[in-house]
Amino acid sequence: MTAHAAPEPVVVDELITETADRLFSELCTHEAVQAAEDSGSAPGIWDAFCETGFDLxxxxxxxxxxxxxxxxxxxxLRLVGYHSAPIPAAENGVLGGWLLAEAGLERPDGLVTVVPPRAGTDGWSGGGACSANLNGDGTATLTGESHRVPWARSAEIIVCICTCDGQANVVAMPASECEITQLPNMAGEPRDTVRFDGVTGRAVPAPDGVNAEALAQRGALSRVALMAGAIEKMCQLTVSYTNERVQFGRPVARFQAVQQHLVWAAQDAALVRMTAEVAAREATRGDAPFEIAAAKLVANQAAARATKACHQAHGAMGMTQEYPLHHFSRRLWSWRKEYGSDAHWSAVLGNMATGVGADGLYPLITSGTAALR
Incomplete structure (x- = not known):
């Protein structure tokens, strides 16, 4: 039997974590998050985030x-979710920055956002409901409409993946030439409708490994990270509140029914953080379709359970604007709908399982993507 060397460990610099946590702790106050929801942006938080280099x-x-x-x-991104930072951290770097870098397109000084791909029965398609035509001079002209584009109103460049003549292309369009209708998601973050009425942008054939499905997986991983942080913070708020809130002469955290909510929420927080770390580790090494699919499904389901448990433990307090619980629960319910629903990722995992057959099921569960190679 041939011995295989263990893969190199993926290490996250603790200085990065400490610096990001300190930055968000100082800037993402309750008032700042509320103000961003009203205005649709948080330029002070975003500028400080970019100054550290975290955006790229x-x-x-x-x-x-x-x-x-x-x-x-x-x-x-986990810390962005943990502090409910109202910034386009995922779109600018992890998604948009990745597409531009892979395609060799020049990056602007301003914000980059991405048109999310659409999930269908035959996989993912890029460009929303747009059609693209190559012009033969390194540009493409887009016509159509894309919905729920994050932070489109603040972007300098909008990037998407469009298929022209059977070839996937990375297309970068100036946001100023698009018609943008401002719409929020449940948490008040921009999810705008963008209309491309013959908009022309730079177009480059997508290199190997860059397509709508790869963008969808990367987007799903970003949402898992955001949800992991939000669930963790939501649970901590719930533990603190139920230990401080006194009824019938004792903290409500001592009541068995409340303790059950706390346990359920803590289990989900630990589960989602673990799946996020595993998926991120494997995606750093290479393709990780199994880990990302499993992580997004776990996070989607955990977000629903944890939100229910934490809000029930808080009672009426959790529904007030003055208390921060809703900053996390409303984001969770928005993020869980992005880059693939429960039904989509369940079908993806089911197809993977049936594809490897009965003998391959256990290796798939224990080895993940490695079993698919």
């Missing part, structure tokens, strides 16, 4: 980024 942490230095790993970027 997973983009190679040669493409203008910080040269960090995907695992480090995912850890920063």
């Amino acid at each position: 942490i997973a983009v190679p230095e040669g493409a203008g980024g910080s040269g960090g790993t995907l695992a480090e970027a995912i850890e920063v």
Whole structure:
């Protein structure tokens, strides 16, 4: 039997985690998050985030980024969720920055956002409901409409993957030439409708490994990281509140029914953080379709359970604007609907399981993506 060397460990620099946590702790106050929901942006938080280089942490230095790993970027996104930071951290670097760097397209000074791909019965398709035509001069003209584009109103460049003549292309369009209808998600974060009425942008054939499905997996991983942080913080708020709230002469955390809610929420927080770390580790090493699919499904389901448990433990207090619980629960219910629903990722995992057959099921569960190679 041939012995295989263990893969190199993926290490996240603790200084990155400590710096990001300190930054968000200082800036993401309750008032700042509320104000961002009203205005649709948080320029003070975003500027400070960019000054540290966190916005491009997973983009190679040669493409203008910080040269960090995907695992480090995912850890920063977990802290974005933990502090409910109202910034486009995932879109600008992990998604948009990745697409531009892979395609060799020049990166602008301003914000980059991405048109999320659409899930269908035959996989993922890019570009929303747009059609694209190549012009033969390194540009493409887009016509159509894309929905729920994060932070489109604040972007300088909108990037998407479009198929032209059977070839996937990375297309970068100036946001100023698009018609943007401002719409929020459940948490008040921008999820705008973008209309491309003959908009022309730079177009480059997508290199190997860059397509709508790869973008969807990367987007799903970003949402898992955000949800992991939000669930963790939501649970901590619930533990603190139920220990401080006194009824019938004792903290409500001592009541068995409340303790059950706390246990359920804590279990989900630990589960989602573990799946996020595993998926990020494997995605840093290479393709990780099984780990990402499993992580997104786990996170989607855990977000629903943990939100229910934490809100029930809080009672009416959790529904007030003055108390921060809703900053996390509303984000969770928005993020869980993005980059693949429960039904989609369940079908993906089911197809993987049936594809390897009965003898391959146990290796798939224990080895993940490695069993698919």
